[in-house]
Amino acid sequence: MATRSKIGTAATRASTRTKTPIPPPSPPAGIKTIRARLPSKTIAQNEASKTRTTGRKPLANRANSPDAKLPAAKKVASTKQARADHSFTTEREPVMAYLRIRPHLGDDGPMSMPYLAPLSDTSVQMTDTSHDGAGSSRPHIRVSTVAPSSIYRFSHVFLPETQQAEFFAKTTLPLVRDLLNGQNGLLFAYGVTNSGKTYTIQGGNGPDSAGILPRTLDVIFNSVEGLHSDGRFRPVRLYGVEEADPSKFLPPTDIDVPNDEPRLAEVLAEHLSNADDVDIDLTIVKLDRNYEYSVWISYAEVYNEKVYDLLAEVTEDTSRSQIPRSNNSAQLSHPLLLTRKALTVKPSPVSDALDESGPGSAGKYIAGLRYFRVTGAAQAKALVKLGQLHRRVFGTLANSQSSRSHGMVTIKILRGHRGDRDDPSSLQISRLTLVDLAGSERTKHTQTTGDRLKEAGNINKSLMVLGQCMEVMRSNQKRLAQSLANPGRTDTRDVKRALAVVPFRHSKLTEVLMDYFVGDGRVVMIVNINPYDTGFEENSHVMKFSALAREVSTTVNNAPVPRVQPNSSKRNTVGSALPRKVTISRLLPNKKVSEAHLEVLEEDEASEDGESEEEDDEPINPLVDALFDEIEDLRLRLYEAEMRCVIVEAETREDVMKEMEERMREIEKTYSQRLMSEVERNERKMDAKIDMLHQAGLIGSPQKRREIVEDEELGQIEDKSVKIIEDSDETADSEASRSSSPLDGKGKAKTQSEPTSRRMLGTETDASAHSEIEQFTEEEESVEDDPISEEDESDIYTPPTKTKSRPFKVVIKPLAKGKVGSSAANTGFRSTRSVSLLEKQIKDLSLLEDGTDGADDSVTILPNRKARAAYGGPDVVFVPGKGDLDTTKKKKRQLGKKAVVTEEDLEQVVDEVEKNAQKGGGNKNIRRMRIS
Numbered sequence: 043m044a045t046r047s048k049i050g051t052a053a054t055r056a057s058t059r060t061k062t063p064i065p066p067p068s069p070p071a072g073i074k075t076i077r078a079r080l081p082s083k084t085i086a087q088n089e090a091s092k093t094r095t096t097g098r099k100p101l102a103n104r105a106n107s108p109d110a111k112l113p114a115a116k117k118v119a120s121t122k123q124a125r126a127d128h129s130f131t132t133e134r135e136p137v138m139a140y141l142r143i144r145p146h147l148g149d150d151g152p153m154s155m156p157y158l159a160p161l162s163d164t165s166v167q168m169t170d171t172s173h174d175g176a177g178s179s180r181p182h183i184r185v186s187t188v189a190p191s192s193i194y195r196f197s198h199v200f201l202p203e204t205q206q207a208e209f210f211a212k213t214t215l216p217l218v219r220d221l222l223n224g225q226n227g228l229l230f231a232y233g234v235t236n237s238g239k240t241y242t243i244q245g246g247n248g249p250d251s252a253g254i255l256p257r258t259l260d261v262i263f264n265s266v267e268g269l270h271s272d273g274r275f276r277p278v279r280l281y282g283v284e285e286a287d288p289s290k291f292l293p294p295t296d297i298d299v300p301n302d303e304p305r306l307a308e309v310l311a312e313h314l315s316n317a318d319d320v321d322i323d324l325t326i327v328k329l330d331r332n333y334e335y336s337v338w339i340s341y342a343e344v345y346n347e348k349v350y351d352l353l354a355e356v357t358e359d360t361s362r363s364q365i366p367r368s369n370n371s372a373q374l375s376h377p378l379l380l381t382r383k384a385l386t387v388k389p390s391p392v393s394d395a396l397d398e399s400g401p402g403s404a405g406k407y408i409a410g411l412r413y414f415r416v417t418g419a420a421q422a423k424a425l426v427k428l429g430q431l432h433r434r435v436f437g438t439l440a441n442s443q444s445s446r447s448h449g450m451v452t453i454k455i456l457r458g459h460r461g462d463r464d465d466p467s468s469l470q471i472s473r474l475t476l477v478d479l480a481g482s483e484r485t486k487h488t489q490t491t492g493d494r495l496k497e498a499g500n501i502n503k504s505l506m507v508l509g510q511c512m513e514v515m516r517s518n519q520k521r522l523a524q525s526l527a528n529p530g531r532t533d534t535r536d537v538k539r540a541l542a543v544v545p546f547r548h549s550k551l552t553e554v555l556m557d558y559f560v561g562d563g564r565v566v567m568i569v570n571i572n573p574y575d576t577g578f579e580e581n582s583h584v585m586k587f588s589a590l591a592r593e594v595s596t597t598v599n600n601a602p603v604p605r606v607q608p609n610s611s612k613r614n615t616v617g618s619a620l621p622r623k624v625t626i627s628r629l630l631p632n633k634k635v636s637e638a639h640l641e642v643l644e645e646d647e648a649s650e651d652g653e654s655e656e657e658d659d660e661p662i663n664p665l666v667d668a669l670f671d672e673i674e675d676l677r678l679r680l681y682e683a684e685m686r687c688v689i690v691e692a693e694t695r696e697d698v699m700k701e702m703e704e705r706m707r708e709i710e711k712t713y714s715q716r717l718m719s720e721v722e723r724n725e726r727k728m729d730a731k732i733d734m735l736h737q738a739g740l741i742g743s744p745q746k747r748r749e750i751v752e753d754e755e756l757g758q759i760e761d762k763s764v765k766i767i768e769d770s771d772e773t774a775d776s777e778a779s780r781s782s783s784p785l786d787g788k789g790k791a792k793t794q795s796e797p798t799s800r801r802m803l804g805t806e807t808d809a810s811a812h813s814e815i816e817q818f819t820e821e822e823e824s825v826e827d828d829p830i831s832e833e834d835e836s837d838i839y840t841p842p843t844k845t846k847s848r849p850f851k852v853v854i855k856p857l858a859k860g861k862v863g864s865s866a867a868n869t870g871f872r873s874t875r876s877v878s879l880l881e882k883q884i885k886d887l888s889l890l891e892d893g894t895d896g897a898d899d900s901v902t903i904l905p906n907r908k909a910r911a912a913y914g915g916p917d918v919v920f921v922p923g924k925g926d927l928d929t930t931k932k933k934k935r936q937l938g939k940k941a942v943v944t945e946e947d948l949e950q951v952v953d954e955v956e957k958n959a960q961k962g963g964g965n966k967n968i969r970r971m972r973i974s
């Protein structure tokens with residue numbers, strides 16, 4: 043339920059001109075002069091309405107009141123009373139804003155994440171899904187002034203599955219009821235292109251898809267069935283009524299079709315023949331059957347800041363037409379060019395108002411807009427269809443049937459008591475305007491150029507001005523309400539004087555709709571949204587606009603008030619006006635006041651034809667008008683400049699962000715490269731340090747130190763070292779083999795599962811041990827890089843399979859050059875000699891058996907770790923012992939560079955070694971290792 047504000051009716055100032063405080067002169071009888079509306083009067087009325095607002099009375103009660111049955115003479119008196127009481131029967135209601143969410147359609151492409159989620163019947167949350175990182179090229183950067191997530195509230199939220207009938211019943215039917223009961227209403231659909239505005243207003247092609255306009259017409263004609271008046275009076279301007287020839291204003295199908303309107307008749311006839319196919323809403327509003335009704339329809343459009351009558355005559359003169367035509371396929375096959383004149387928007391004459399400062403005086407009307415009297419829903423729909431045909435519909439990339447203009451269908455109802463058929467002053471006029479606004483444009487998305495760009499500019503301009511009007515009205519109303527909130531405050535004239543001017547005149551759209559905001563009328567706004575649309579930002583603006591609209595309140599007239607058009611006495615005054623003196627003051631920068639004294643003569647326009655009768659009765663001061671026009675023009679230019687600035691700013695931000703992003707990426711790359719090289723350098727340094735520490739014997743276990751010492755000694759005495767290592771079997775390559783302990787018997791169980799490298803370091807578990815591991819790895823890699831020469835390969839002996847099921851090898855490799863000193867002196871040492879020496883040396887060795895498995899069949903003798911790494915394989919473990927050094931030294935001296943032994947030699951050696959070991963003698967520092 044709408045909340046009702048109790049602030050005064052003139053919370054806003056209609057336009058700059060209506061606020062001009064020019065005192066009304068007292069012209070001689072019959073002379074038309076400027077009759078500026080007096081703010082004081084309006085204020086007085088507002089004060090009255092503020093303090094004496096009454097509850098809303100049902101119309102039926104009023105209609106059934108004794109007054110309704112009074113004779114004509116008394117009725118006039120009661121009408122006067124009604125005028126006097128007008129201010130007591132008004133109240134303010136906020137604009138109703140309904141959100142309609144469009145469903146996802148097949149031709150929308152793949153279903154993406156909707157950025158709008160309904161939270162309740164009245165609120166939704168909008169979240170920018172393109173910036174959550176998914177699917178966004180730049181997930182971390184938002185170049186937008188719109189918050190990424192916001193909650194918006196509405197009078198009601200209609201979900202995508204909402205049917206047209208339900209939507210109509212909840213949003214529009216109350217307005218139709220008001221219309222039939224003599225009250226005004228405005229409904230407009232607002233949203234970006236392709237969001238469903240036209241679908242909402244006009245409807246779709248499927249069953250039950252008729253929009254709110256055809257349904258409105260159905261309900262009106264269902265309700266007034268049998269209550270049609272004879273159409274002797276017709277509505278003119280906003281509130282005027284004049285006598286008319288009942289046959290003249292019927293749609294062309296009902297009268298003789300003029301020759302210049304073949305298309306009109308054709309379309310109407312075609313539509314009428316198909317009328318049965320169309321959905322019909324069966325709702326009926328119960329009406330007082332003492333009244334008669336006549337229904338009038340007009341269809342106008344605002345296109346490129348010009349107003350056209352969509353029901354105007356059509357001529358086929360292609361040479362004169364400058365107007366782009368619809369791309370409707372039917373049109374293309376059978377060309378129809380519209381030649382028509384733009385209409386002017388004029389202020390409603392004071393004479394049409396209830397009184398001089400009444401609501402009727404504030405609005406503007408479209409001079410020359412034709413209203414047709416319709417007697418049935420099918421006929422009315424045919425007229426609307428004709429207007430649709432005439433409406434300019436251009437395809438853009440965003441929507442092939444995009445509405446490029448604001449379409450306005452106005453339904454006026456003249457209601458008169460059956461007993462007062464001859465009295466026009468007893469007639470009541472009410473009107474309902476349904477506006478299908480053009481889609482708020484996205485020039486970037488639709489690649490609009492040229493004429494379309496100009497169109498887009500004008501569409502956006504009128505929508506922007508509509509938003510500005512709402513904003514100003516809202517702030518004015520707020521200020522006024524605040525001032526009234528002060529205890530004891532009754533006179534708010536000073537506040538009203540300081541209220542901002544509502545810029546209705548800045549666009550044709552707002553000029554035409556102005557009366558609904560400053561005069562009487564309920565306003566309903568339908569916000570259409572397509573949540574799968576890519577224009578998150580545009581839709582956010584639409585939502586903000588709706589939030590704004592909800593804070594604006596309009597004046598609702600609680601009872602239908604008769605409007606009288608005393609037109610007969612107002613003509614024939616041409617040339618009879620006398621000049622009037624006008625003084626215009628202006629404050630100069632040097633604080634002096636400049637005054638211009640003018641004489642203005644104003645006359646009515648000549649009443650040449652029927653149309654001129656609808657011309658403005660109110661004289662206009664051309665200078666003042668020109669000045670105001672200039673002010674408005676300047677304001678408009680300022681707005682446009684501001685808009686351009688905003689666009690430029692957004693684009694600049696985007697560019698800067700792109701550049702920043704690029705730079706950040708470069709910096710990141712440079713830093714990561716530097717970091718890598720730093721890490722490498724540190725590693726190298728660390729390795730070097732560890733090497734040094736090892737060499738200095740400062741880290742490592744006794745075994746390790748022994749190893750280091752051995753290496754050093756080896757370096758001093760010879761460039762070779764000999765290690766004896768047993769490789770148990772073929773599984774030596776397996777990971778499990780690495781876990782066998784090469785260490786002494788005491789620690790064997792404990793170290794069984796320790797990594798090889800650790801075992802080599804004894805029981806060390808500190809950081810130096812790990813460093814050692816790394817160092818080893820590095821060494822191994824460096825050796826692996828050094829390929830084995832052909833000669834070296836030839837030294838590797840593979841025993842015949844008959845002797846042993848598993849191969850073994852004996853290799854004596856030289857140390858890498860430069861590692862432990864020069865090896866040049868030993869390069870000529872050959873293998874034949876080495877074998878016997880080796881045999882002898884091995885005999886001297888005694889191995890301490892650490893297991894009983896005699897199946898060890900592979901013995902590798904390697905001079906040092908490096909060689910082991912290169913040739914020994916992963917399971918070969920270097921086990922130095924204290925006593926090895928001497929033996930090794932000796933052997934190395936004797937063996938020289940390398941030696942290859944035969945299988946028999948080796949078996950002999952091994953046997954001997956085993957024997958010695960069994961005896962328990964020998965050098966205990968040399969261990970026999972079994973790798974399982």
Ligand SMILES: Nc1ncnc2c1ncn2[C@@H]1O[C@H](COP(=O)(O)OP(=O)(O)OP(=O)(O)O)[C@@H](O)[C@H]1O
Pocket residue numbers: 143144145147202233234235236237238239240241242246441443444445446479480481482570
């Ligand atoms: N509630 C709905 N249910 C089913 N289809 C819909 C609905 N709303 C819109 N559509 C369809 O979506 C498409 C676009 O709708 P429509 O033409 O009404 O958009 P628009 O906002 O009027 O666009 P423009 O401003 O460009 O004229 C049409 O095909 C229409 O039939």
